[in-house]
Amino acid sequence: MDISQIINKYGSDKDRNGYVPLYHTLFDKMKKDPLNFLEIGIGTMIPDVCSSMVGYGIGDYKPGASLRSWRDYFTNSNIYGFDIQPDTQFTEDRIRTFLCDSTNSSSVKESIDKLNNIIFDVIIDEGSHYFAHQLRTLENMFPHLKENGIYVIEDIGEGSPLSCNPFLIQNIIGDNPFFFAGVKNNLCVIYKNKIKSDYSHINNW
Numbered sequence: 001m002d003i004s005q006i007i008n009k010y011g012s013d014k015d016r017n018g019y020v021p022l023y024h025t026l027f028d029k030m031k032k033d034p035l036n037f038l039e040i041g042i043g044t045m046i047p048d049v050c051s052s053m054v055g056y057g058i059g060d061y062k063p064g065a066s067l068r069s070w071r072d073y074f075t076n077s078n079i080y081g082f083d084i085q086p087d088t089q090f091t092e093d094r095i096r097t098f099l100c101d102s103t104n105s106s107s108v109k110e111s112i113d114k115l116n117n118i119i120f121d122v123i124i125d126e127g128s129h130y131f132a133h134q135l136r137t138l139e140n141m142f143p144h145l146k147e148n149g150i151y152v153i154e155d156i157g158e159g160s161p162l163s164c165n166p167f168l169i170q171n172i173i174g175d176n177p178f179f180f181a182g183v184k185n186n187l188c189v190i191y192k193n194k195i196k197s198d199y200s201h202i203n204n205w
Contacts, residue, residue, distance in 0.1 A: 003027075007069045011061035012043075013053075014069075019154065022181050026150060026189065027073070027122075035077040036146075038120045039066055040102045040137060041127035042081040042088035049085060050128050063088040066126065067095050080120075082111060083127070102127055103136040112144060119146045129155040131162050139172050142192070151190040156180070162188060 004020045043053040043063045071079045082100035100111040178190040
């Protein structure tokens with residue numbers, strides 16, 4: 001199956017949101033590599049909480065649809081998920097999940113410590129879609145991205161300060177390259193390609 005078939009099999013909304021062509025472009029040549037892959041935001045079904053999938057999931061959706069999709073697509077990779085809601089937690093073949101608030105540096109450190117200071121090849125932020133939380137997550141998680149790794153921020157709303165004021169991202173990632181993709185600039189892709197990254201310039205906001 002191709003990536004769109006896998007994603008739709010589990011009821012993720014990534015294909016419906018138009019993300020699949022970009023993900024195919026980014027990941028097709030990596031799909032057989034042994035990667036450490038993290039997605040932030042597992043897809044809670046608790047109503048009326050931040051980023052609930054109630055009303056958005058396809059078919060018989062249950063939390064972890066995207067993680068299962070990535071597990072089937074990246075056939076030799078370990079898949080990890082962070083979320084703050086208890087109904088998102090499960091363990092399956094090559095999938096591990098953790099209760100972690102990616103906007104909180106102490107919570108991130110606790111989870112990373114449990115994973116023996118893992119460095120991720122790919123990080124996708126599909127957690128809170130509020131721009132300040134996306135920035136805080138980037139600040140906390142980018143240091144845990146491998147050199148030559150890929151970081152993706154999903155669901156950047158039209159008119160978001162992230163796309164209107166790209167310096168907000170540059171303040172965190174320095175000279176590492178990034179671009180926006182989508183009709184409404186709803187994805188941001190960041191490449192971490194510097195040998196050494198200097199985070200001393202990060203500003204409080």
